[in-house]
Amino acid sequence: MSKGILTVVSGFSGAGKGTVMKRLMEKYDNYALSISVTTRQPREGERDGIEYFFRSREEVEEMIRKDQLLEHAEYVGNYYGTPRFYVEDMLSQGKNVILEIEIQGAMKIKEKIPEAVLVFITPPTIETLRNRLIGRGTETAEVIESRLKRASEEAKGINLYDYILINDQLEECVDQLHNIILSEHCRAQRNKEFINTILEDAGTL
Numbered sequence: 773m774s775k776g777i778l779t780v781v782s783g784f785s786g787a788g789k790g791t792v793m794k795r796l797m798e799k800y801d802n803y804a805l806s807i808s809v810t811t812r813q814p815r816e817g818e819r820d821g822i823e824y825f826f827r828s829r830e831e832v833e834e835m836i837r838k839d840q841l842l843e844h845a846e847y848v849g850n851y852y853g854t855p856r857f858y859v860e861d862m863l864s865q866g867k868n869v870i871l872e873i874e875i876q877g878a879m880k881i882k883e884k885i886p887e888a889v890l891v892f893i894t895p896p897t898i899e900t901l902r903n904r905l906i907g908r909g910t911e912t913a914e915v916i917e918s919r920l921k922r923a924s925e926e927a928k929g930i931n932l933y934d935y936i937l938i939n940d941q942l943e944e945c946v947d948q949l950h951n952i953i954l955s956e957h958c959r960a961q962r963n964k965e966f967i968n969t970i971l972e973d974a975g976t977l
């Protein structure tokens with residue numbers, strides 16, 4: 773039971789995923805949050821290497837060519853991608869790795885790594901999304917509209933996820949996510965070696 777679990781968390785822009793991730797990291801041990809590369813401009817307060825690695829299109833395209841990204845996608849005019857090395861390193865160290873990525877990236881991960889767990893986080897009602905995006909005050913009206921349009925498209929893919937979490941009460945949502953990952957560690961499918969040992973030993977009874 774040593775290898776870490778790879779969990780992909782997606783959700784509409786403005787669903788509060790970032791806050792859930794931050795709290796999960798503070799509250800529980802043994803998690804590693806992957807830091808993505810992006811070509812979008814940093815928001816106020818965002819630092820290179822903390823929230824994202826902020827890179828030029830040319831730099832990201834070179835990473836893609838060199839196969840340094842586990843997946844990548846375009847989202848509202850920018851590239852976003854997951855650096856491969858950190859994820860593979862953390863998983864082999866037994867850490868539970870979280871990727872906070874959009875739906876196209878999530879589907880690519882599921883294709884490449886079928887044992888990954890896909891979780892979709894949504895606010896209790898869709899009406900709150902517009903208000904949250906406007907309230908955040910970090911995007912122009914035009915970008916907010918593009919993000920809402922994208923959310924409307926992404927909604928069609930919710931059924932492809934393994935779990936859906938409603939982010940109504942932060943602590944509850946964080947605990948539910950943690951419990952999902954704990955339960956996943958116990959899946960028989962993930963513990964074949966251990967089961968084989970038990971079977972061998974049971975044969976000697």
Ligand code: 5GP
Pocket residue numbers: 782783784785808809812843844845847852853854872873874875876877878
């Ligand atoms: P934001 O610009 O709001 O930080 O992120 C926009 C969207 O890109 C969010 O849905 C976020 O989850 C997603 N995203 C962030 N990093 C990655 C990544 O490495 N790969 C993919 N496919 N999506 C990402």
